[in-house]
Amino acid sequence: MPRTKMSTKHFIFHLGIVLHHVFVLYYFAAKLGKGKVPVDLEWPHGLEKYSGRFLTIWNFVVTLVFWTIYSIDRELILPKALDAFLPLWLNHALHTNITVAAFTELLITFHWYPASRRTTVYGIAAIMVAYSVCLFSTYYYDGTWLYPIYGVLNWTQRICFSAVIIIACILTFLFGEYLNSQIWGLEIQKMKAKNLSKQKKQR
Incomplete structure (x- = not known):
């Protein structure tokens, strides 16, 4: 990885992302602590008890x-009844902002x-198998699916769905690597030439 000093703009950007995540997690935990989750829904029981086990909290x-999934049937991923607990801005903070931040970071920072x-x-x-x-x-010990969509699938579909998510994560990495190369x-060619030069000198 290139050893370059972080500029002020990069530091401010990354600090902003960290503060964003801290605030979202604090707000999320505070809402749970105040018992704001609708009690008439079965799924939110898992939201309160297993808030730290949701993939979004693991990596945003x-x-x-x-x-x-939301565009197909939002009840399978975020029931409408939770809108009062998870306002639109918080939903985007959890599921949208990080992608914007990732693309911005890709544009302003060279990655080796x-x-x-x-x-x-x-x-x-x-990592994804560990999350699976x-x-x-969680379902085995408590009978609770962290995501409603798993409740409407049979076991074959659940395993296939989890496999698709793992593949999607790998493809996302490869896509990011491709974008970075473009x-x-x-800079990548310079790094390769520099490494090749070092290898020749070591010989």
């Missing part, structure tokens, strides 16, 4: 999956991706 990146793409893909897959274990174990192609 479930934008593509969330909005795809790991040389081993296979290792990175394995790492992403491992969290998801299914935006920062000149």
Whole structure:
């Protein structure tokens, strides 16, 4: 990875993202603590008890999956009855803003991706498999699905759906790597040439 000093604008940008996440998590926890979740719904029981197990809280990146399901049938991912608890701005803070931030960061910051793409893909897959274990174990021990959509699927569909999400995460990484190569192609060529020069000197 290139060793470059972080500029003031980069520092302010990244600090802003951190503060955004901290505020959202604090607001979310405060709302749960005040018991604002509608009690007449079965699913919010899991929202209160297992708030830390939702993928959004793990990484703030479930934008593509969330909005795809939301556009098909929002009751499968975020029931309308929760609008009073999760206002529109908070919904976007959880499921939209991070993608905007990620693309902005891609445009203003040069990234040197790991040389081993296979290792990175394995790492992403491992994290997502770990989350799948969290998801299914929650249902096994408590009978509660963290996401309503799993409640309307059979077991074959649930496993396939989880596999599709894992694949989508890997494809998202590959897409980000491609965009980075298109935006920062000149810098990447310089880094490759520099590394090649070092290798020749070491020989």
